[in-house]
Amino acid sequence: MNSASNLPDSPLRGFIGYNLKRAYMSLHSDFVASLTHLDLKPTTFSALAIINENPDISQTDLARSLAMERSNIVVMIDELEKRGLIVRNKVPTDRRVYALRLTDKGTALFNDASRAVQHHEDKLLEDFSFDEKEQLVRMLIRIQKVK
Amino acid sequence: MNSASNLPDSPLRGFIGYNLKRAYMSLHSDFVASLTHLDLKPTTFSALAIINENPDISQTDLARSLAMERSNIVVMIDELEKRGLIVRNKVPTDRRVYALRLTDKGTALFNDASRAVQHHEDKLLEDFSFDEKEQLVRMLIRIQKVK
DNA sequence: TATTGTTATACTCTATAACTATA
DNA sequence: TATAGTTATAGAGTATAACAATA
Numbered sequence: 244m245n246s247a248s249n250l251p252d253s254p255l256r257g258f259i260g261y262n263l264k265r266a267y268m269s270l271h272s273d274f275v276a277s278l279t280h281l282d283l284k285p286t287t288f289s290a291l292a293i294i295n296e297n298p299d300i301s302q303t304d305l306a307r308s309l310a311m312e313r314s315n316i317v318v319m320i321d322e323l324e325k326r327g328l329i330v331r332n333k334v335p336t337d338r339r340v341y342a343l344r345l346t347d348k349g350t351a352l353f354n355d356a357s358r359a360v361q362h363h364e365d366k367l368l369e370d371f372s373f374d375e376k377e378q379l380v381r382m383l384i385r386i387q388k389v390k
Numbered sequence: 391m392n393s394a395s396n397l398p399d400s401p402l403r404g405f406i407g408y409n410l411k412r413a414y415m416s417l418h419s420d421f422v423a424s425l426t427h428l429d430l431k432p433t434t435f436s437a438l439a440i441i442n443e444n445p446d447i448s449q450t451d452l453a454r455s456l457a458m459e460r461s462n463i464v465v466m467i468d469e470l471e472k473r474g475l476i477v478r479n480k481v482p483t484d485r486r487v488y489a490l491r492l493t494d495k496g497t498a499l500f501n502d503a504s505r506a507v508q509h510h511e512d513k514l515l516e517d518f519s520f521d522e523k524e525q526l527v528r529m530l531i532r533i534q535k536v537k
Numbered sequence: 538t539a540t541t542g543t544t545a546t547a548c549t550c551t552a553t554a555a556c557t558a559t560a
Numbered sequence: 561t562a563t564a565g566t567t568a569t570a571g572a573g574t575a576t577a578a579c580a581a582t583a
Contacts, residue, residue, distance in 0.1 A: 254443040266530040383413040
């Protein structure tokens with residue numbers, strides 16, 4: 244007779260990957276919630292961040308940065324453009340590509356979002372010391388490096 | 391002019407959540423690959439693990455453990471049953487529920503899978519010391535605790 | 538009334554293939 | 561030939577609502 248109180252996922256707790264997944268999902272759902280009031284999703288927030296840091300980036304390079312397909316970038320950029328957050332500028336030297344830029348409105352929204360996300364993270368990791376956070380990030384980066 | 395070589399995701403690297411996501415996705419894709427030869431997915435592997443550890447668990451409790459919807463559990467159990475890996479036993483005391491059990495074939499497959507996953511994790515985290523792994527898991531669990 | 542298992546459905550994400558215009 | 565952007569589509573994964581049988 245299994246009750247809901249003691250979630251019987253213990254056999255999986257021995258795997259680091261499982262703990263990584265649960266931690267990610269926990270943080271992620273909270274992260275999503277912290278952006279809804281700005282009508283942004285993790286992907287759109289990330290896109291704004293990358294365009295903000297890399298003005299005139301192309302859709303293809305943006306796709307690579309986000310590890311998304313170019314085809315899926317299109318509809319996302321369509322939406323952000325329709326909302327007046329970014330613009331697709333023509334590039335004279337190569338008429339195939341668009342140079343993406345944030346509008347003033349896009350920049351303002353990204354700054355708001357950035358603060359919201361930072362606040363969300365500070366609150367969720369408030370019992371972590373600075374050194375612990377740094378150590379955690381170093382470990383997370385090492386995991387990716389293996390690939 | 392952005393090249394693909396230096397992926398411009400740096401503005402996001404300051405967020406722990408982003409590093410957590412990238413680490414999770416990196417480990418996850420490798421994890422998926424380590425199970426394909428047994429025709430298992432992360433979810434089916436987890437289901438087998440939980441049923442193995444908790445014989446006669448109901449579908450509803452399994453759903454709670456996996457953080458999945460009951461409706462989606464049904465089709466997954468259908469598939470595992472069709473493959474002869476588990477059985478749905480009737481429960482005399484409550485005729486609404488099924489008691490899930492691994493078959494011998496299911497147990498054997500789960501043991502194989504368990505070894506494969508362990509091997510995958512050992513290989514991917516081979517440059518982590520035992521203490522480091524332990525410390526990482528402790529931190530990942532702390533992140534979930536906040537919720 | 539509430540719960541278990543079930544079905545159907547819808548919605549989001551992601552992946553693939555084919556097209557156009559440019560290079 | 562190769563590449564950028566685009567369109568359409570298909571496949572996962574996940575979420576919701578309604579139902580029959582049973583408690």
